[in-house]
Amino acid sequence: MTPSTETLTAERILEATEEVLRRHGPAKATVVDVARALGVSHGSVYRHFRTKAALREAVTKRWLDRTSASLTGIAAEPRDPEARLRDWLAALFTAKRRKAGDDPELFATYLVLTGENVEAVGAHITDLTGQLTRIIRDGADTGAFTATDPATTARAVFHATARFHDPGYAQDWDQPDIEAQFEAVVDLVVRGLRA
Amino acid sequence: MTPSTETLTAERILEATEEVLRRHGPAKATVVDVARALGVSHGSVYRHFRTKAALREAVTKRWLDRTSASLTGIAAEPRDPEARLRDWLAALFTAKRRKAGDDPELFATYLVLTGENVEAVGAHITDLTGQLTRIIRDGADTGAFTATDPATTARAVFHATARFHDPGYAQDWDQPDIEAQFEAVVDLVVRGLRA
Structure with missing residues (x-):
């Protein structure tokens, strides 16, 4: 898992989202799932993608x-x-x-x-x-x-x-x-x- | 419903099969369903189509x-x-x-x-x-x-x-x-x- 102290960029979130999709399929790419995979709060993911729909569209x-x-x-x-x-x-x-x-x-x-x-x-x-x-x-x-x-x-x-x-x-x-x-x-x- | 005294041709069975499909969707086109729609025994349908698969392929x-x-x-x-x-x-x-x-x-x-x-x-x-x-x-x-x-x-x-x-x-x-x-x-x- 990427250490959470690295700067959380949109690209890093999208990489993690793809990894979550690869492991768990389409149902699991929610902000909460991705935040958990990155070891960060979901608030910090929401700062880049305001909704689950926005995150899924971006990936x-x-x-x-x-x-x-x-x-x-x-x-x-x-x-x-x-x-x-x-x-x-x-x-x-x-x-x-x-x-x-x-x-x-x-x-x-x-x-x-x-x-x-x-x-x-x-x-x-x-x-x-x-x-x-x-x-x-x-x-x-x-x-x-x-x-x-x-x-x-x-x-x-x-x-x-x-x-x-x-x-x-x-x-x-x-x-x-x-x-x-x-x-x-x-x-x-x-x-x-x-x- | 077509009277069961008419000669039961393959074409009549397939017409009835399409009608069953139209009313009930793909799951319901079985020999038993079609025989019921025609008001005949399923044995008389089996004489034309020996399996459900053969009936579905023919239709x-x-x-x-x-x-x-x-x-x-x-x-x-x-x-x-x-x-x-x-x-x-x-x-x-x-x-x-x-x-x-x-x-x-x-x-x-x-x-x-x-x-x-x-x-x-x-x-x-x-x-x-x-x-x-x-x-x-x-x-x-x-x-x-x-x-x-x-x-x-x-x-x-x-x-x-x-x-x-x-x-x-x-x-x-x-x-x-x-x-x-x-x-x-x-x-x-x-x-x-x-x-």
Whole structure:
């Protein structure tokens, strides 16, 4: 257990919250549980997160942001938009599969939390489609893609590839030919952007 | 209630099973429940369906087949493959939305049943992607589409449009711009096929 004399930051509270979720599942992430895990008074947790709902939303957002952060770099790279799009979609799929596969119980716990925190999920999707919009706009600027409305096209690409990032499909991600399925959809989408 | 003197066909039993499901939810579709609803001995139901599992699988298959049957005609029409593909995808989306919207409780009940009957669902998906393969092969034959492997491409089209037929997305189907989302994905997919 982290000694309670360390400065109690929001990040430290969220780390402890994730540890509580990992050990005990979605029901146990309350301010009292987290304060107990940190060995601090619950008043000191309340100073950072005023309600149980705020704490749960923040830990959900932190979990979602870990995925987007790993993709931001790819979206911003100054190189061929088609290669960048393929790499970005592959990185998104890899990140989601890793989350689902490395710790299935924590993944299931976070699925409960995302169901409760639709605003955090909406912001996450806006962030991801914003990154896609940037790549598609760059492609339209160089003439690699024909999109006239990059934001609408980005959303269509996000929807068309849902099988490879929507957690609702996690049970299909260990199918033996899932990589071939992914490649077939990405090829179709990329050809659609080029045309 | 249907008089028990009528000939007891498999179809009559399945109709009664669906009625039992509609009234009482997924737990109640047992042979005994259905025999009671028909006013017949359960022995006479067992003559058609030897187990509760067989009865539940057959009623699930019947429900899924109602969707595919409405699409077979479109897949087989001797006309422009691109228009046929667009109409087929729109008809699939319409059929699924209608099922979800007209009777949400029965839809939820059938979702429980499809979860139990993965083989019936697999056969349904094989049927649908087979219809798509036919349209895409026709398009490749006329030169409208460039697909070299129509079956693989058909599966990619099915996956890319999952948001508009997978029952897991039913809660999104009354979003105000869902038609625009559908058009954007279908346009992207059709351009990908043409290229």
